[in-house]
Amino acid sequence: AQSVTQLDSQVPVFEEAPVELRCNYSSSVSVYLFWYVQYPNQGLQLLLKYLSGSTLVESINGFEAEFNKSQTSFHLRKPSVHISDTAEYFCAVSEGNTPLVFGKGTRLSVIA
Template identity: 90%
Template sequence: AQSVTQLDSQVPVFEEAPVELRCNYSSSVSVYLFWYVQYPNQGLQLLLKYLSGSTLVESINGFEAEFNKSQTSFHLRKPSVHISDTAEYFCAVRAAGNKLTFGGGTRVLVKP
């Protein structure tokens, strides 16, 4: 069975500071990993995904995540956050049938 652990439930961070959101997974099948973002009162949006190939994947708004098979991790990073990055972030792994197993989420609060 697949599972995802997000080690931090909340991460406060000052504007323009770096942030790292940790995600560890377990999976018995080929690993496809995703980060989704949920802005306040909105639905889930895909931030980035790892399917195969380069272990470092990037999003259009400055986030990046690195797939580390030996550590079974897929941590999300951004070198400099903005107020608009305040949101909840979910790490997910594809399970059988292409359904997603989500982590518990990490709330990022960016302070001015």
């Protein structure tokens, strides 16, 4: 069975500092990996996804994640965060057409 572990429940970081949100997964087959973001009082928005090909994927707002098969990880990074990045970030995995399995989420708090 698939599972997702997000080791950090909360990550405070100063504005313009770099950040890494960790995600590890377990699966017995090839997977699709996703990062969703949830801003306060809003729904889930897809931030970026890994399907196949290049192991480094990027979002339009400066986030990137790297799929590491040997370490079964899909960590999310941003070199310089902004106040507007304050949100809850969820890592999720699926095996083809299976439902998404989510991690518990990491609350990113950007401090001015």
